[in-house]
Amino acid sequence: MPDYMFLLESRLLPEQRAALLRVQELSAAMGYNIYLTGGTVRDLITGASLRDLDFTVEGNPSKIAHELEKGGAKLLVEDEKLRHVELLFSGDCEGSVAAARDDHYVRPGTRPEIRWSTIMEDLRRRDFSLNAIAISLNPASRGLLLDPTNGLSDVERAEVRALIIHSFTNQPVRLLRVLRFAARMGFKLEQRTQEWFDLAIERDLHHTITPEDAGTELRSLAREENPAAILKSWEEHDLLETVHPVLAKKHPDYDAINRLSKVRDDLFMAGLRPRLATPMMLAILGRLKDREQGNLLHKLGFRVAEVDHILGFEEEAHAAGKELAGKKLAAPIDAYRFLERMRTDTLAHLLAFSSISTAVSKIRAYLNKWRPLRQGIPAIVNELTTIGMPAGPKFDAVVDQVFAMQMTGRGKTPEEREKILRKLSGIKEQPKGKEKKHAGKIVGRAAPAPTGKAAAPPAKAAAAPAKNQKAAAPAKPQKKKKK
Ligand code: ATP
């Protein structure tokens, strides 16, 4: 029995692992079978980053979702008819819980009748074999891979394969989806899938894609890492027209998209995991007038609040940029605190497009200097402990002060830091020969704490990373001073 659990657990972020465990626990308590499915399993197998967790349950997803809500999860969309809930698990990770179902088509292309089903039937009704794989999370078979349509071998061949001859007839939106997955993964269409695709286009099926379905695809597109490649593929196949004629006529703003994609890479290198759906949507629609953008989004079924959020985003980001460049945030420590609270999509948007140069250079300093410095805080905590400062509010204040000084270029060497730490804490150096057991010279590395264990960072000094700091790299070990 192949065990994918180890692979899964090693690839999940801590908050994703916590969400998975909680969902597993709740399902077991409710007596439901639950599986990880769809994009999550595909991305796990192909080595792509796991950006959301999609669960399928042989039971009622709302019951699970409402329990999760009590623990801090946010329900984003609850579709009672489809028994499908989209949510932000606590810890801010995205995902969905859906009931296992079969879509029964009386005739190809008619509206399907939904029947609640087992996981196997659910996998077989899906669009492409690479999306039709599941991992069991149930006690007796945890880690077992369910692959009834041989998706794994298609992944190995780097092909997207539709599952049935009526795939595109039943759901013409799959014409957009098949190109999205192929472009995203660098896969080609499997030979028969290509024939079915060509036939569907010949029969004009793409003109029957509903605006809501096209909207869902556009929303997914904006969350993609490389939307430009997908948009080009849609354009090459004359499918952009079916998303919206004005977008096809004016074309996506590829320059803006590429700038934002480049910024995403920069943020990633700095240890942040930005969610760029909103600025990316604006970049995609960048050549349209404001009014045209609004019309397009409304027509494609975006909710009013969503449209307002997208259309108001640029102005909000600009206001944040102005505040960042303002006098009130002149001190690096104040700018740092402001940036720590700033949403990563705002940060990315400013970095890619803002003309406020002071704001942009502060963001660059934040990413390339201040955040790495902040990661050195545990070393300062240890140094302060080493000279004998007890934990408490004063301890935290000293750590903060040293950090603020470091941002202005002071306290770079251990010697300089020791002087600063002693001055701020008021702890004088012991005369030679009378050193207390735990007080020692700082040599760039913590001396052992009195208990013999590594010094624990007291209170908030070693501050829990801010929301947007989750993926921060561990602090670099400091070099030992040469004797
Ligand atoms: P992404 O990384 O874009 O989220 P995804 O595969 O998770 O990719 P979703 O749109 O979130 O895509 O859909 C989740 C799963 O639901 C898919 O993997 C697929 O199995 C199934 N699915 C989605 N849309 C369709 C469809 N139109 N027809 C059949 N199955 C679908």
Ligand code: MG
């Ligand atoms: Mg998904």
